[in-house]
Amino acid sequence: MPIAETLLAELTREAATTRKCLERIPEDALDWRPHRKSMRLRHLAAHLAQLPCWGVAVLTQDVWRKDSVTEHEQLQTLEAIVGFFDRHLQDFQKALKGKPDDYLQAIWCMEVDGVTTIQRPRALVLRTLVLNHMIHHRAQLGVYLRLQDVPLPPIYGPTADEGL
Numbered sequence: 134m135p136i137a138e139t140l141l142a143e144l145t146r147e148a149a150t151t152r153k154c155l156e157r158i159p160e161d162a163l164d165w166r167p168h169r170k171s172m173r174l175r176h177l178a179a180h181l182a183q184l185p186c187w188g189v190a191v192l193t194q195d196v197w198r199k200d201s202v203t204e205h206e207q208l209q210t211l212e213a214i215v216g217f218f219d220r221h222l223q224d225f226q227k228a229l230k231g232k233p234d235d236y237l238q239a240i241w242c243m244e245v246d247g248v249t250t251i252q253r254p255r256a257l258v259l260r261t262l263v264l265n266h267m268i269h270h271r272a273q274l275g276v277y278l279r280l281q282d283v284p285l286p287p288i289y290g291p292t293a294d295e296g297l
Contacts (some may be wrong), residue, residue, distance in 0.1 A: 136256050138233040143264060144229065148222050151181060151271045153286040154278065155218060160211045162281050173276055179208040179261070181270050182218035188225035188263045191255055192232065198243045229259075 163175040172180075190197045198227060208214045237256040242249055275285055275296055284294035 135236045135242035137229055137239045140256065140259055141229050144222075144226065146148075147264060148185070148218075149265055150194075150198055150286070150288050151267055152222075153220060154271055154274050154288075155181060155211075157278055157283050157286065158211055158214075158274075159281055159283060163209075163211065165277075165281065167218050167277060167280050174281075175209070175214075177270060177274055177277065178211070178214045179217075180216045181267065181274065182208060183221070184267045185218065185225040186269075187254070187266075187281060188259060189221065189228050190242055190256050191263065192228040194241075195239075196244060196293075198244045198247075211282065225263075 134293040137265065158174060158178055163178070164173055164257050166173045173287075190199075208217055237259070240252060241255045241258050243251040243258075253261075271288075275288070278285055287295055
């Protein structure tokens with residue numbers, strides 16, 4: 134099976150679960166955070182929503198020059214966050230579909246403030262920087278939701294709140 138097909142299947146499955154979690158965020162809790170050192174729920178949700186953009190960048194640029202400024206501030210409502218996620222997920226899926234293995238095995242770089250921080254094959258970057266990163270922050274969101282007493286959807290199996 135081509136690498137792109139494998140990644141696309143994983144992306145589609147993980148993104149559907151991530152969207153279910155995003156949809157459950159209470160609008161009135163967006164400024165909440167579990168600890169003073171933790172990010173606010175709005176920031177966490179916005180970061181999750183923006184990860185598909187990272188996938189597009191990996192697939193369309195040989196070097197991604199990312200400065201330290203983020204876009205989180207423009208995603209102020211739950212509707213905006215989920216809508217942003219949906220739009221850019223579609224862009225990511227389109228960009229990934231049909232990409233040849235040699236393209237996905239080519240080296241990709243990320244520069245932050247002029248310093249190369251990542252230099253790895255595209256497929257590895259998509260798996261770690263995008264998919265695993267999404268899964269990591271979705272799990273973090275699950276803790277936030279639990280602390281807000283929001284029922285969690287099934288992710289890899291039933292939760293204490295819902296069956297399959």
